[in-house]
Amino acid sequence: MDAAALLTRLAAVIDAHDWDHLPDLLHPDFTCRLAHTGEVFDREQWVRFNADYPGFERMLVEDLVTDGDRGVLRAKVIGRGDGGEELVFAVASYASTKEGLLSELVEVWADVDQAPPPGTRLA
Template identity: 50%
Template structure:
């Protein structure tokens, strides 16, 4: 399967909470990196993280880029904590090997962040 097709399918699996389908997308030697926290995950740990993530509700792609055996996407993720909706922006980059996601790098940020007050317009 192509990288862009795998990325689309990853979004569908996450959004649909179809956790049993997630391992089938990931290469046995899968490595996941979260740049924002410094965490690294193998295949089983990445699946477990997604299954157990508290309050997760929706995952929706907003932009996808096809790069052959690599693909990138920007998504909006919504969840809830303490009865309050939370929204996050996530950039996802994947590399495919043997028709499966072998590498995944993500960067997450809180959508409600405000720019520093001392930022000057360009």
């Protein structure tokens, strides 16, 4: 698969909670780094991290840009907090592919209900 097909499939598999098929998209040497925490996961660790993440409900693709063996997926992630409240996050996943599989992801996460700093102009 090319980068566009891989990232589209990745989002669909995660949204469906299809953890058994997630490893099928990942190269044996796969790594994922979370830019906001510095955590680095290998293939098995990242699958388990996603499968065990508390409260996760949906991953909705909002944008996808690819060029050759690289791509960026921007998505909205929806979950539930301990009290049942909806939590919404934005994630940008920067991907590299190798041999038709995802070989590297760098993810940047943000909480979307943060207030902008005072004096910020919103478009």
